[in-house]
Amino acid sequence: EAITVAELANRMAERVADVVKSLMQSGIMATQNQSIDADTAELIIEEFGHRVTRVSDADVEDVIKTADDKPEDLRPRPPVITIMGHVDHGKTSLLDRIRQANVTAGEAGGITQHIGAYQVQTKGGDILTFLDTPGHAAFTSMRSRGAQVTDIVVLVVAADDAVMPQTVEAINHAKAAGVPMIVAINKIDKPSANPTKVRTDLLQHEVVVEQMSGDVQDVEVSAHTGQGLDELLEAIALQAELLELKANPDRAAEGAVIEAQLDVGRGPVATVLVQNGTLKQGDIFVVGEQYGKVRALINDKGERVAEAGPSVPVEVLGLNGTPEAGDVLNVTSTEAQAREIAEYRAHAAKEKRAAAGAATTLEQLMKKAKDDENVSELPVVVKADVQGSAEAIVQALEKVGNDEVRVRVIHYGVGAITETDIGLAEASGCPVIGFNVRANAPARNSANQKGVEIRYYSVIYDLVDDVRAAASGLLSNEI
Ligand code: GDP
Numbered sequence: 001e002a003i004t005v006a007e008l009a010n011r012m013a014e015r016v017a018d019v020v021k022s023l024m025q026s027g028i029m030a031t032q033n034q035s036i037d038a039d040t041a042e043l044i045i046e047e048f049g050h051r052v053t054r055v056s057d058a059d060v061e062d063v064i065k066t067a068d069d070k071p072e073d074l075r076p077r078p079p080v081i082t083i084m085g086h087v088d089h090g091k092t093s094l095l096d097r098i099r100q101a102n103v104t105a106g107e108a109g110g111i112t113q114h115i116g117a118y119q120v121q122t123k124g125g126d127i128l129t130f131l132d133t134p135g136h137a138a139f140t141s142m143r144s145r146g147a148q149v150t151d152i153v154v155l156v157v158a159a160d161d162a163v164m165p166q167t168v169e170a171i172n173h174a175k176a177a178g179v180p181m182i183v184a185i186n187k188i189d190k191p192s193a194n195p196t197k198v199r200t201d202l203l204q205h206e207v208v209v210e211q212m213s214g215d216v217q218d219v220e221v222s223a224h225t226g227q228g229l230d231e232l233l234e235a236i237a238l239q240a241e242l243l244e245l246k247a248n249p250d251r252a253a254e255g256a257v258i259e260a261q262l263d264v265g266r267g268p269v270a271t272v273l274v275q276n277g278t279l280k281q282g283d284i285f286v287v288g289e290q291y292g293k294v295r296a297l298i299n300d301k302g303e304r305v306a307e308a309g310p311s312v313p314v315e316v317l318g319l320n321g322t323p324e325a326g327d328v329l330n331v332t333s334t335e336a337q338a339r340e341i342a343e344y345r346a347h348a349a350k351e352k353r354a355a356a357g358a359a360t361t362l363e364q365l366m367k368k369a370k371d372d373e374n375v376s377e378l379p380v381v382v383k384a385d386v387q388g389s390a391e392a393i394v395q396a397l398e399k400v401g402n403d404e405v406r407v408r409v410i411h412y413g414v415g416a417i418t419e420t421d422i423g424l425a426e427a428s429g430c431p432v433i434g435f436n437v438r439a440n441a442p443a444r445n446s447a448n449q450k451g452v453e454i455r456y457y458s459v460i461y462d463l464v465d466d467v468r469a470a471a472s473g474l475l476s477n478e479i
Contacts, residue, residue, distance in 0.1 A: 002035035011336070012050050022047055069248040069276070077247040077310035078119065078127040079240035080149050080273065083134045083184075084170035085156035086163075090186040091134035093223035094156060098130065101229060113302035116258040116271040117313035123230055126237040129273070129311045131258060140420070142326040143177055144427040144450075147256035149273050152239050153181045154232070155207075159193035159220070163201035165413055169420060171205050172411040176428055180243070182217045182235050183209055189222040247310035252331035253279035257287060258313060260323050268292075268319040272308075272329050279314065280307040284335050288327030289346040291338035292319040378405050378471050379430035381421050382412040383437050390414055393435055393460055400468045407471055417454060422446045431455055435463060 003011075009019040009032070016032045022044055023030050030036055036044075045051075083091045099118055117131050131138070131150065139150060153174040157167055174181050183202065185195045199209050199218065208214025217235045221228035253274050260270035270287065272279065279285075283294045295318030297305050308314040316329075320342075323329075332338040380397065384390035390412050400407045410428055411421070417432055417439035423446070425432045431453040432439075439447060439454050447454050457463035 006032040073248040074246035079151040082150040086166040089158040118300040122233040140423040147326045188220040251277040253277035255329040257327040268322040286338040286341045287329040288323040290321040291342040381432045385436035426450045
């Protein structure tokens with residue numbers, strides 16, 4: 001770990017020239033922009049009569065961990081909804097339509113601001129927060145960064161196309177995250193619409209809708225005509241009520257970054273979804289590896305607001321750098337704290353990248369399973385060349401296991417291994433198994449970056465054997 005002379009002086013609130021002089025006296029020639037190592041820094045700090053504090057994981061936890069909220073401080077908060085489904089089934093159209101329907105005539109001439117999320121009000125008066133990035137790629141990458149923001153998934157299925165591969169992926173992502181689903185059967189205006197086929201198709205994936213006597217709400221809608229949209233919003237509000245979502249608005253804010261970019265005029269800008277507490281102008285915060293002080297908050301209608309409470313998305317200005325989607329924001333009491341945590345994280349992340357080991361190999365999972373008595377499942381993602389082999393593999397794998405460990409196929413599909421598969425595997429901390437298929441280039445890169453293990457097989461027996469060996473903790477290192 002290193003620190004520049006200028007930064008060291010700044011943190012001790014001493015003059016740079018004095019620090020340079022002191023270093024010189026110890027025989028170290030360094031200018032203000034040069035870095036010195038942590039041990040040297042420590043000597044200098046002591047020389048100036050300051051106390052050395054090196055930030056650790058535990059310190060970070062302490063600062064950002066807030067006391068548990070008392071039940072009497074909790075207030076209902078709006079649900080946060082992500083729309084998922086197969087490409088072209090109408091996710092974007094539905095999001096746009098819901099949003100438009102809610103822009104009242106007088107409101108800023110009907111102009112809306114795309115900040116990555118928006119809020120609408122149902123006819124019944126409930127507020128709903130929609131994430132504006134449809135699809136499970138964003139959902140999964142957020143989850144893998146530790147931000148679970150979605151309370152309810154709306155699964156869009158086109159009535160003229162029924163269940164398609166990405167529909168199945170979406171179902172598996174929602175299930176893996178433990179988020180309840182509502183099915184929106186879209187394009188009901190089309191003459192070729194066959195909503196019954198959608199419902200029966202879904203049965204095969206263990207999604208039993210209400211019309212089929214199940215408990216997953218299903219609503220027929222048309223993003224084009226607007227038919228069924230009010231019913232969909234009411235269905236969401238009803239589901240939200242069952243979830244009894246609550247937060248404490250009267251405390252320091254905690255939130256998640258929905259999107260962030262470097263804006264030419266405004267500097268780094270992040271859209272943050274407040275998850276607990278209230279974020280206010282002037283608050284000092286750390287967000288991922290960045291920190292800042294709230295200079296301005298802008299809501300989804302492009303208006304400046306003084307504060308944002310639970311489930312409210314706002315653009316935050318006043319960051320020192322651009323965070324990443326999924327980063328968690330915490331308000332801290334001092335700027336020094338915020339900066340130290342941000343720097344500590346940046347450093348830790350660098351070390352982790354350097355260590356670049358596969359974090360989710362079968363061996364490591366097994367080790368984890370052994371160390372941690374709670375891990376009783378060995379999750380895997382399976383991709384195969386044809387449906388028949390995919391199903392055969394899943395069946396065989398689900399029989400594998402002993403008293404301590406079971407194999408759980410969290411997703412399987414046909415075709416090349418894609419970035420989405422890697423994202424899901426990363427979020428669930430598991431390997432991807434390819435049977436007679438390869439990973440495409442983006443997926444390979446992403447797997448390398450994220451340390452997700454990909455294993456290729458062409459003989460089912462070998463595949464099942466390896467997984468069984470892993471599950472019995474007998475996997476030899478050379479496999
Ligand atoms: P996404 O890929 O899931 O975001 O789908 P889009 O929203 O881009 O929609 C894909 C296509 O389906 C577009 O051409 C839309 O105009 C069309 N579409 C979406 N919703 C409806 C609908 O309710 N009825 C009809 N007839 N077409 C729709």
